[in-house]
Amino acid sequence: MKTASPFLELESAPRVDVTWDGVPLSLPEEANLAAALLAAGVHVFRSTPVSGAPRAPFCMMGACFDCLVEINGVTRQACMLEVIEGMVMTRPSEMGAHADET
Amino acid sequence: METDYAIIGGGVVGLSVAWGLLRRGLTVTVLDGDDGSFRASRGNFGLVWVQSKGMNQPRYAQWSQDSAAIWADFANEVGYNTGHPIPLEQNGGLDLHFTEETLYATVQKYEKLKEQLGGNYPFEVLGHNALRKSEPHIGPKVVGAILHHQDGHANPLKLLVALAADVRRMGGRVLTGKTVTDVTKPDAFRVTCSDGTSVTSKKVVLSAGLGAAQLGPKMGFKVPIRPQRGQVLITEKLPKLINRPSLIARQVDEGGIQIGATNEEVGLDDRVTQPGLSGLAAEAIAAYPALARAQLVRSWGALRILSPDGLPIYQESAEMPGAYFVTCHSGITLAAAHARLLPDWLEGSDAAPDLEVFNENRFAVS
Amino acid sequence: MLMKRDFVIIGAGPAGMAAATQAAELGLYVTVLDEQLRAGGQIYRDVDRASKSLGNILGADYTDGARLTKHLRQSGVEHISGAVVWAIEDEFRISYTCEGRGAQIEADRILLATGALERPMPIPGWTLPGVMTAGAGQILLKQSGVVAQNAVLVGAGPLLYLIGAQMVRAGTPPAAMVETQTRSDMIRGLRHVGGALQGWRYMAKGLGMLAEIKRAKVPRYTGATGIGIEGEGKAEVVTFTHNGRTQRIACETVFLHHGVVANTQAARSLGISHTWAVAHGSFVPELDDWGQSDVAGVFIAGDGAGIGGAKAAEHAGRLVALKVAEDAKRLSTKDCNLMAAPLRRALVRELAARPFLDAAYPPYGAALRPADNTVICRCEEITAGDIRSYANLGCLGPNQTKAFGRAGMGHCQGRYCGLTVTALLADANRQSPDETGYYRIRPPLKPVTLGELAAMDGTTQDAAE
Secondary structure (H helix, E strand, O other): OOOOOOOEOOOOOEEEEEEEOOEEEEEEEEOOHHHHHHHHOOOOOOOOOOOOOOEOOOOOOOOOOEEEEEEEEEEHHHHHOOOOOOOEOOOOOOOHHHHHHO | EEEEEEEEEEHHHHHHHHHHHOOOOOEEEOOOOOOOOOOHHHHHOEOOOOOOOOOOOHHHHHHHHHHHHHHOOOOHHHHHHHHHOOOEEEEEEEEEEEOOHHHHHHHHHHHHHHHHHOOOOEEEEEEHHHHHOOOOOOOOOOEEEEEEOOOEEEEEHHHHHHHHHHHHHHHOOEEEEEEEEEEEEEOEEEEEEEEOOEEEEEEEEEEEEHHHHHOOOHHHOOOOOEEEEEEEEEEEEEEOOOOOOOOOOOEEOOEEEEEEOOOOOOOOOOOOHHHHHHHHHHHHHHHHHHHOOEEEEEEEEEEEEEEOOOEEEEEOOOOOOEEEEEEEOOOOOOOHHHHHHHHHHHOOOOOOOOOOOOOOOHHHOO | OOOOOEEEEEEOOOHHHHHHHHHHHOOOOOEEEEEEOOOOOOOOOOOOOHHHHHHHHHHHHOOOOHHHHHHHHOOOOOOEEOOHHHEEEEOOOEEEEEOOEEEEEEEEEEOOOOEEEEEEOOOOOOOOOOHHHHHHHHHHHHOOOEEEEEEEEEEHHHHHHHHHHHHHHHOOOEEEEOOOOOOOHHHHOOOOHHHHHHHHHHHHHHHHHHHHHHHHHOOOOOOOEEEEEEOOOOEEEEEEEEEEEEEEOOOOEEEEEEOEEOOOOHHHHHHOOOOEOOOOOOEEEOOOOEEEOEEEEEEEOOHOOOOOOHHHHHHHHHHHHHHHHHHHHOOOOOHHHHHHHHHHHHHHHHHOOOHHHHHHHOOOHHOOOOOOOOOOOOOOOEEEHHHHHHHHHOOOHHHHHHHHHOOOOOOOOOOOOOHHHHHHHHHHHHOOOOHHHOOOOOOOOOOOEHHHHHHHHOOOOOOOO
16 A cells, blocks of 8 residues: 655654554654654545545645544544554445445 | 315425325325425434323324324335335334333333223333343443334335325425415405415415415414424444334434434524534433444434424314414324324314314313 | 734635735734645745745745745744634634634634635546646646656636746746636737836737747647547546647646635624725635725735736735734824835836736636536536526526535535536526625635544634643
8 A cells, every 4th residue: 555655755853653554654754644644655545435435635724624533533634633653544444325335 | 276285384294294195196285395394203303202202291192193003004105106225124122211210101101091092002111121122232321211112113205205295196286485475265265476476276275384374363273382392313324233213312314313302491592502412422322332432424403393292283273264274393103093094084084083182272271 | 812913814815914914013913824834825835945946936026025924933923824714703713724723713804815716617627636737737847846857737817827937947948838818808908018018028028938938849730719628537638729729738737827716704704895806717706906995804915816926916015014003002193104105106017017918818718618518526527517507597686506516515625616607597597797796605615624623612722831
């Protein structure tokens, strides 16, 4: 899932280990979480509950809710969070019409 | 004669009645308000509910049961006709209790009603452990519940869309953005709107919710209704947490959990308040602790239309025979009865249900 | 027991920061609530953390924001960052979430300085991963120093040129700029050339950026139509028609922009009246010339009052602070008017170029009237055709439409579909946007967990706890 990123990080910063959807990643400490995930090559953040369509960050300012991740059982917007060492994130366990189609 | 029936109010009550009349081959014109009207039809909880109704009036319990029994068939027909399926689940509903006292007090009332209904009141009392078997996420504070097998829930908004579509499909005329200002009966009925629109009809049904307060007296009705606010919360879409609906919470077909509702006497104020939302959240978490981490995404406040005893009013006007007042606060539960059974009463046919107990005169001061 | 503030400001962008600093100077007890972790709003996002090299890429207009953040710090105003406001009630109790806990604060007066949102731009494929707003591209750069390597910029407006120039400076020029404004738009804009010349500094910057983009040989296509984005599970190609020929440009990221619009969520939740502003192509709150709304004690300044840009936001923020100080009897009416005069003159200068810009870079028409199968509500995946069908079922306004089809019921609460739904209904019902109306906005303005809500049951908490 982690592929070459379409994004370039212009500056470097000390990195810390986190887990995203079971995959270990090394992200810049205190970086914006959505930006860091994008730069690390994460293309798809979640699937929509209505149709299962893939989504990724859209507005980066906490308004569109397309960058949702789940941390400690709570759904949060990745663009409103910072990278903390040891963070464990999963895709949101949203239910909807699509969830039944497995 | 422009139309057989003019129906004032295009919410779920008006559209259900319109549907039933159109099914019988009558012509119908519905006059509906605008986008900003109060519209209990889009703010309700979506229950198709039998238990707790008519505790002091068995006839109301029966009327609710009659409607619940034919709801699936009605929903299937409307859904099939329009291609707008109406989600419905009738696997029973729960009345959750946090103390043994309230649980047993309710059970006594249900036993009494069951007798009055000749035994047709299928309910079970579940202690906490028994409840956990079917509701694995129920919290420790819930001492038990009453499971009533005739209860269920539907998607009330999809019901509304489907009815709107089917009424039009069957040739019903729906005029939107209308405020009816007067109803007179020189010979036929003449219904006039603020923008000058006028409809003549053989009969009129006033089903305008709170909007009936102004117009009803002009038609000879007492209209003893008052608004009562219910605030409701809905969460983000979640994995399946709640199997059976209760008045505290239900998981809707789209995946969100709907939590409700307050009972506030605040007049025509449909706003939500933080204390209202917080109280509802606290109760929901007491019932289902896993909800503590669920995100509230939306809330709304809607105004119930309550008669003094909370029961429906079905009344023909003595001053203007042929004008009918139809109002209730259980428009979803009663949608099937309004669609299939009420038209017989409106038409005065042999099959007309006995709705005497729902007469306005029951509120006469002695 | 809450200590009621004289003045609470929601938003720490230029309007909020300027208002806070000015109000504090006049002796008011002020608190700023901002959902971001550091002051700056969107336009000066993380300006205090930007390195020198990043500052060079972003330009002096951006780094100038550090002046405002510095004054805010020095003013001693209480600034609660990471505070997500979700309800404003009564007169006035503000509920917000901070660090996972619910809290409340009371204020005599409020300034809503919550800025703008990108105008929704529903085109085929706009929901694919890799498609973002131009504003998002800016934020990636400002806050994280992250830049897209193979991006196409799509739409209309000076922000596209700013981003394009910044990407050139960063060494990753855009693969192409696909612009929707036509020559006739430009000519219509020139009718406002007087204003454009008054705002000549601003225009000169724009031309400078275009020159940078040209020097980097970035292909520009103007007057583009029929724009769509395609790809298997993510954005891979932008297609469009240009001079009668179909073009396909491979890319990995697409930045969309066709203007910004006032963010009216908080204002609407308070019942503040709004009108459709034809020039802005959006609803704006009805305000007097101090920024007071028709709900007593609630002021709005900055882009949330109508798009005017960062400098205009500062001046408007200060005007509000003066008026609030006068209301609170910390400033005489005479001094208030004296101090307001230069701000009003500065505002006129700042807004001078806007008529030209609005006319020369209008919104992309096909995105204002999307095809039936284009998704217009991202959260619930409702299409334009769905909305048109609800109009046929008698929906005159967005609230009936929301009930019928769920558009506007998702997480974003209509931020990215509200204007589209109003426009589609207005068209279908042959009514004006004002007659059609907008979504009823209610709390929570942002999601809040039930646990936080429940913890507030029966108590109120002070921000300082």
